[in-house]
Amino acid sequence: MTFDLIEKDSADAYKILASLVTPRPIAWVTTLDAQGVVNAAPFSFFNVFGSKPPLVAFAPGDREAGVPKDTARNIRQNGEFVIHLVDASVAAAMNSTAASLPYGESELDQLGLNLAAGESVSVPWIREAPAALECRQHSTIEIGSNRVVLGIVQRVHVREGVLDPKTKRIDVSAYQPIGRMASPSWYCQTDSLFEMQRPK
Amino acid sequence: MTFDLIEKDSADAYKILASLVTPRPIAWVTTLDAQGVVNAAPFSFFNVFGSKPPLVAFAPGDREAGVPKDTARNIRQNGEFVIHLVDASVAAAMNSTAASLPYGESELDQLGLNLAAGESVSVPWIREAPAALECRQHSTIEIGSNRVVLGIVQRVHVREGVLDPKTKRIDVSAYQPIGRMASPSWYCQTDSLFEMQRPK
Numbered sequence: 001m002t003f004d005l006i007e008k009d010s011a012d013a014y015k016i017l018a019s020l021v022t023p024r025p026i027a028w029v030t031t032l033d034a035q036g037v038v039n040a041a042p043f044s045f046f047n048v049f050g051s052k053p054p055l056v057a058f059a060p061g062d063r064e065a066g067v068p069k070d071t072a073r074n075i076r077q078n079g080e081f082v083i084h085l086v087d088a089s090v091a092a093a094m095n096s097t098a099a100s101l102p103y104g105e106s107e108l109d110q111l112g113l114n115l116a117a118g119e120s121v122s123v124p125w126i127r128e129a130p131a132a133l134e135c136r137q138h139s140t141i142e143i144g145s146n147r148v149v150l151g152i153v154q155r156v157h158v159r160e161g162v163l164d165p166k167t168k169r170i171d172v173s174a175y176q177p178i179g180r181m182a183s184p185s186w187y188c189q190t191d192s193l194f195e196m197q198r199p200k
Numbered sequence: 201m202t203f204d205l206i207e208k209d210s211a212d213a214y215k216i217l218a219s220l221v222t223p224r225p226i227a228w229v230t231t232l233d234a235q236g237v238v239n240a241a242p243f244s245f246f247n248v249f250g251s252k253p254p255l256v257a258f259a260p261g262d263r264e265a266g267v268p269k270d271t272a273r274n275i276r277q278n279g280e281f282v283i284h285l286v287d288a289s290v291a292a293a294m295n296s297t298a299a300s301l302p303y304g305e306s307e308l309d310q311l312g313l314n315l316a317a318g319e320s321v322s323v324p325w326i327r328e329a330p331a332a333l334e335c336r337q338h339s340t341i342e343i344g345s346n347r348v349v350l351g352i353v354q355r356v357h358v359r360e361g362v363l364d365p366k367t368k369r370i371d372v373s374a375y376q377p378i379g380r381m382a383s384p385s386w387y388c389q390t391d392s393l394f395e396m397q398r399p400k
């Protein structure tokens with residue numbers, strides 16, 4: 001079965017690509033507005049893209065056509081954000097922050113989460129998340145209606161027990177982030193693991 | 201536990217980020233060299249980033265410092281590639297194409313896979329993969345030692361039964377791509393699904 005995406009309208013292209021390109025890691029992003037309100041929102045058009053320098057990218061999208069989401073607006077103003085990874089313990093909280101609130105209202109107020117002060121950025125991070133990446137914007141690329149924020153990771157906070165500080169290897173039983181699956185509402189657990197050694 | 205990635209060497213930053221930013225979708229990429237040899241290699245610094253136009257990005261990295269992998273070299277020459285998603289049926293074949301062969305030798309020769317002619321690009325695609333995205337390079341960004349290829353998806357091939365051609369929704373029981381997990385060798389299955397409805 002073949003689909004010509006250039007001919008299709010973008011709603012179809014979105015459904016097809018957001019369903020096929022899976023599982024996607026989830027960036028639960030905090031930003032800070034000029035009044036000091038902390039915004040939180042999840043995005044799964046997201047990944048790491050290199051380590052020299054430590055490079056991540058995510059696409060915050062628009063609230064509606066031409067109106068950037070608060071996340072994009074805040075990053076444009078101050079260039080800082082924190083990306084949290086999401087496991088089962090914060091999955092419901094993450095999902096509840098996907099609601100669009102009026103600009104200046106915090107998604108975090110009702111959730112009983114604990115914020116910690118950022119060390120490399122002024123944006124606070126969510127203590128309950130298993131991992132938090134403090135980032136500075138490198139640049140933002142606009143391609144058609146798409147907006148991709150490129151960030152350099154300054155500092156990483158990891159829940160106790162997840163990472164061996166000597167080897168920098170992860171304990172895969174202690175860290176099971178959820179993944180984003182097919183549009184509109186599917187997610188996966190990552191408790192079913194297997195290993196494949198890279199060939200020489 | 202906190203790590204300052206700017207102070208760390210990039211090997212540590214790689215281990216930390218490639219283990220935390222998971223599960224990652226896998227791009228099994230075919231390209232074509234000037235002699236007509238088909239190259240195949242997997243990359244998990246990859247995602248979709250928008251639908252207007254249909255935008256994907258992946259980081260092909262270097263074979264060794266300063267020497268681009270064949271994938272990057274071929275895309276630089278002709279600007280075309282096909283990204284395949286990977287499920288259990290092609291996982292071993294995908295992994296075997298991670299081996300570095302001399303330039304001009306095909307990773308696909310020994311694998312008994314069937315190639316089909318590209319329709320929007322001259323690069324062939326692998327029939328056994330559950331989904332194949334024919335892409336043209338939009339641009340390639342270099343940030344430090346990192347290289348990010350941005351591509352526009354022209355055409356999508358999907359295995360029969362995966363996508364409802366009317367609704368463009370996926371049958372989540374018919375499509376279970378594997379995901380890349382913690383460095384160096386962990387993968388996940390995506391058979392353990394759950395739904396969360398986006399709040400209004």
